Amino acid sequence: MQLIGNGGERFDDVREIGVLRGGGLGDLLFAVPALEALAAAYPDARITLLGTPTAPAVLRGRTDAVHAFEELPVVPGVRDSGEGAPTLADFESRLAGRFDLAVQLHGGGRNSNPFLLRLGARHTVGTATEDAEVTERWVRYVYYQHEVLRALEVVSLAGAAPVTLDPRVRVSDEERVAVRDRLGVRTASDRSGRLVVIHPGATDPRRRWSPDRFAAVARARLAAGDDVFLVGDATDVPAAAAIRAALPADTADRVHDRTGALPLTDLPAVLAAADVMVGDDSGPRHLAVAVGTPTVGVFWFGNVVNAGPFDRGRHRVHLSYVTRCPVCGVDVTQVGWTAERCAHDPSYVDEVEPQAVLDDVADLLRTT
Known part of the structure; x- marks a missing residue:
């Protein structure tokens, strides 16, 4: 596959590559195709991911594209908080001068570019807003661009061509079977043998479909004999x-709620065991894509540009076309670091009807 954007020649004698990608679970997964591209372009190099503890919890042993993990220190605009994180001095003392190539996949570069450049890599690539310090090779950061393609465009500057568009996180068949066996999905006579995972959350409350809508989906799938597994953080x-509370009492044995209790290391296997996953634009939904599970997602239309799934054979999206805050009327299409942000957090996606989501769940169960 050809390079994305202007691209660039591969750098010579690259043995150590550092990739900066902090943020949440979704942010991490958007970077995985770029990591795979780097691994293919520099097969003899050791790739170290500079990120948060989320990265090893999800990727260790589940990808061949990352060989080591380094936890980021707390630095404004790079990592805002983190109990037990290394100090900046310790981080730099261990990593400064180590990398032949350092790759910035962390936002527009105002804070992340100076942070990366302090590591003293021989070569650097990344993005840059108009007011950011630039790396050796760089591409302009423009907010509305799919995050996977943004990261692939950055590594293309180092001569790394895409090998996949979807993130890939490996889960074994044995892990899938073990999850389903623990739940009794495969064997109990009163079950359909299908498992639907629901994640009713998102980092931004405006991206959250309301619980009553998720409950309507759960009720319908339980009525069809399916098991429902609820996931999420605290x-x-x-x-x-x-x-x-909105589900029939006689279905309680088929509702498995591990919200706030499932270790992140176990989440890939649970999602991979599902026949379909239903969720907002959120990290678990992106992880479901990465482990190969069909998804039905509820999105504010602007987020589909940056975070929507690419195919429709396995993944469906339902869009809410809210353009102004329902409370104060401010234009909400102007997003990113320069956008006006009102103080209101109503759901922007509740105009999506449960029946539309259910129709796609049923269609995916028939066709995937």
Whole structure:
């Protein structure tokens, strides 16, 4: 496959590559195709991912594109918080001068480019806003661009051509079977043998479909004999509780709620065991794509540009076309670091109807 964008020649004698990608689970997964491209372009190089503890929890042993992980220090605009994180001095003392190539996949570069450049790599590539310090080779950061393609365009500057567009996170068949066996999905006579995973959360509350809508999906799939598995972190516990409260009592043995309790290291296997995953524009939905599980996603239309799945054979999207805050009327299409942000957090996606989502769940169960 050809390079994305202007591209560039591969650098010579690259043995150590450092890739900066912090942020949340979705941010990490958007970088995985770029990591695979680097691994293919520089097969003799050791790739170290500079990120948060999310990275090894999800990727260690599940990809061949990353060989080592280094936890980022707390630095404004690079990592805002992190208990037990290394100090900046310690981080730099261990890594300065190590890398032949350093790759910035972390935002527009205002903070991340100076941070990366302090490591003293022989070569650097990255993005840059108009007011950011630039790397050796760089491409302009423009907010509306799919994050996977943005990262692939950056590594193309180092001569790394794409080998995949979807992130890939490896889960074994044995892991899938073990999850389903623990739940009794495969053997119980009163079950359909299908498992639907639901994640009722998103980092930004405006991207969250309301619990009553997720509950409508869960009720319908339970009525069809499916098992339902609720996932999410501690912030999603209230939504999961509201969903459970809206479900028939006689289906309780087929509702598996591990919200706030499932270790992140176990999430790939749970998602891979599902027949379909339903969620907002969120990290778990992106992880479901990476492990090969069909998804039905509820998106604000602007987020599809940056984060939507690429195919429709396995992944469906339902779009909400809200352009102004329902409370104050501010234009919400102007997003990114320069955008006006009002103080209101209503759902921008509740105009999506549960029946439309259910129709796609049923279609994916028939066709994938």
